[in-house]
Amino acid sequence: MLFCPSNQKVNITSNPINQTVINQTAGMTSLNVFTIFLHGLFSTIGIVENLLIVGVVGFYVRRSVISIWILNLAASDLLATASLPFFTLYMARGNTWTMGPTFCRIHSSVFFLNMFVSGFLLAAISMDRCLMVLRPVWAQNHRSIHLVRKICGVIWVLAVICTVPFYMFRDTIPLPTGHILCYYNYAQFLPSEPYNLESLCKQRKEGLAFMRLFLAFLIPLLIIILSYAAVNVSLARRGCRRPFRFVRLVVAVVVSFVLCWAPYHFFIIAEVMAPSGDRLQTLAAKALPVAATIGFLNSVLNPVLYVFSCPDLCSKIRHSLGAVMESVLAEDLAELARRRSTARSSINTSEIVLRHKNSIPVPMEEQEHTETVSN
Known part of the structure; x- marks a missing residue:
């Protein structure tokens, strides 16, 4: 989707992929309706799930290395799912x-x-598991909550740095149809020396596509595969066949990560590498919104995996929800009791005032006047 605005002397409708995007804004197809439905469903479920995980792990689970890993993954997923309603509205x-x-x-x-935080965190967790199995003495002496917090901080900083180019080249792009896209505008921050705008846009597009593929997917996946291969070999030599519960959880999260993000990266690279106007390029442009939706699905699946892999976490969630409901009900009951008490106090006060008025003695002058009249 090569967008070089017309004020830069490049017509955005000249590229077939651009024309595909413009055509997608013309009307609502059944695929668009289905994608919008999935986005709305994922955003609702994902926000609730990840809020529960962040709340429970953040406030009810004792601090440990594992809880910090899960808390950071859930925080990243919460950010992603919180942005989904805006994308749903856009579509x-x-x-x-x-x-x-x-x-x-x-x-x-x-x-x-x-995307970057998830890949970096899963790679770091895999290396952490690998060190625990291969270097248990070193892990016992150096693996601490403080160190893991620092690593998570570095991961977030690196992810933000990797995200900066995507922030810079994102823009609102008016179309001849009157629609306004929120998409890449590669015709920004142009060099001072002579250049070919179309070639420059293509280079930038390819650079961002391969940056995503390698830094957010392939390199973390390679680290994960090598780490768990080393763990399995070491455990097999020791005769340990049963994996740790957390290892099973991480494997499930990694499988979810690969299945959810692989289609997105495949279609991104297909769009970049296919010849202009090729059927594969057009197909990739049409499939990318659905592939991005599947990528968001990863943020919805992770909390489910945490709960099913950690029975203790499930019980803590139930306990937390019960505690919250008890607190809310207690506040409501207290408010109701306060109102009833106030109402009763008002009624009692009114009765006292009325009784007081009825019991006021008649003054002597009025009594004498009454007696005179009666005589």
């Missing part, structure tokens, strides 16, 4: 962005931030 309006260029950049950057 429901026929791919028309109405919230300004700044929020367009921020909203899109959250998607890529989650």
